[in-house]
Each structure stands twice: as C-alpha cells, then as structure tokens.
Amino acid sequence: MIEKFKRALKKEIIFYLVILVLLALVAHSDLLSNPSLRFEMMFEKGNYLHPFFYAFVLYSVLLLIRKTLEFIIGLFEK
Secondary structure, eight states: OHHHHHHHHHHHHHHHHHHHHHHHHHHOTHHHHOHHHHHHHHHHHTOOSHHHHHHHHHHHHHHHHHHHHHHHHHHHHO
C-alpha cells in the first residue's frame, strides 16, 4: 500500500515538474540561450514564485480532466 502511494506520488511530482519546465521554456525562450541572465532578472524583480503558481493551476486542470476521464472509463469497464 505504501509503495503504491510512493509510486503514485513520484509520478505526479514528475508530471508537475515537466509542466513547470515546459511552461518556463514556452514563456521564456531565453532560458535556453542565457539562463543566468534570466535568473538574475527574476531575483532582481522578486517574481520567482509565479511559475510555480501557473504550473500548479495547469496541473490542477489536467488532474481534474485525467480523473474525470478515469472515472468515466471505469464506468464502462464494469
């Protein structure tokens, strides 16, 4: 039971981190060319928490869609 929970938690954390990285790269393409400048600007302005918030919102929406689809598919499997 604990191992199943750990596996599921690890999967969701990886899913969240992938969303975070993809959103960061889409919004800030200069991260690939000059990441140190981007991080310097981010800490200068003090707006380093917004990527986590945006990623959490998108993750929540995708989680809701995934769980809804799992529920609907589960209804038809029985």
